Amino acid sequence: MTRPRVVLVGPPGSGKTTVSALLAAALGVDVRDTDADVEATAGRPITEIFVDDGEDAFRDLERAAVAAALAEHDGVLALGGGAVLDAGTRAKLAEHTVVYLEVSLTSAAPRVGLDRSRPLLLGNPRAQWKKLMDARRPLYEEVAAISVSTDSKSPDDVAAEILAALGRAEAAR
Numbered sequence: 001m002t003r004p005r006v007v008l009v010g011p012p013g014s015g016k017t018t019v020s021a022l023l024a025a026a027l028g029v030d031v032r033d034t035d036a037d038v039e040a041t042a043g044r045p046i047t048e049i050f051v052d053d054g055e056d057a058f059r060d061l062e063r064a065a066v067a068a069a070l071a072e073h074d075g076v077l078a079l080g081g082g083a084v085l086d087a088g089t090r091a092k093l094a095e096h097t098v099v100y101l102e103v104s105l106t107s108a109a110p111r112v113g114l115d116r117s118r119p120l121l122l123g124n125p126r127a128q129w130k131k132l133m134d135a136r137r138p139l140y141e142e143v144a145a146i147s148v149s150t151d152s153k154s155p156d157d158v159a160a161e162i163l164a165a166l167g168r169a170e171a172a173r
């Protein structure tokens with residue numbers, strides 16, 4: 001059965017896209033990112049989808065992209081930061097090896113900055129990020145068997161920690 005080796009979840013700026021590429025290189029597998037899949041399907045950047053069609057329309061595209069990637073991809077998979085908001089997606093993730101990349105507001109703020117490519121953080125990014133995390137932290141914790149703090153760690157350190165945790169999880173099976 002085809003299934004991702006590992007699925008990364010976490011808020012904007014936790015490093016899902018960055019770390020997934022490092023993990024895939026280390027494991028010698030392909031990397032896939034549902035944000036890129038949504039953009040390819042829509043033929044537009046995520047910011048434009050939010051502005052033109054609204055968040056609900058984006059979430060519908062995201063739900064379909066996540067379902068397809070979970071069924072088709074056998075490498076490392078990075079999910080969009082809000083993919084866990086969908087209950088059906090969370091139920092699917094129960095069957096997968098999911099890693100939650102934790103990050104504090106202090107560490108995330110300089111990473112996401114005022115980047116306009118993150119529509120949910122427009123306005124006051126720090127306040128938006130905190131509100132978003134208060135709602136999502138329990139959801140990330142619910143779906144992930146492994147949590148890795150990324151504060152004060154380089155992307156290489158985070159990838160190495162995940163590889164070690166995956167090795168321990170496989171040895172325990």
Ligand SMILES: Nc1ncnc2c1ncn2[C@@H]1O[C@H](COP(=O)(O)OP(=O)(O)OP(=O)(O)O)[C@@H](O)[C@H]1O
Pocket residue numbers: 010011012013014015016017018019035080081111112118150153154155158
């Ligand atoms: N451990 C880290 N330490 C410092 N900077 C990092 C770390 N991980 C990622 N970054 C930087 O933070 C920024 C955001 O990283 P990235 O795009 O990988 O996050 P993401 O979780 O995929 O966000 P999104 O949910 O918006 O897709 C990038 O500029 C990246 O280089």
Ligand SMILES: O=C(O)C1=C[C@@H](O)[C@@H](O)[C@H](O)C1
Pocket residue numbers: 011012035046079080081082083117118119120
């Ligand atoms: O946290 C979120 O809700 C988002 C994160 C990004 O990965 C994108 O999926 C989009 O900008 C929404």
Ligand SMILES: [Mg+2]
Pocket residue numbers: 016017018033035078
């Ligand atoms: Mg990303």
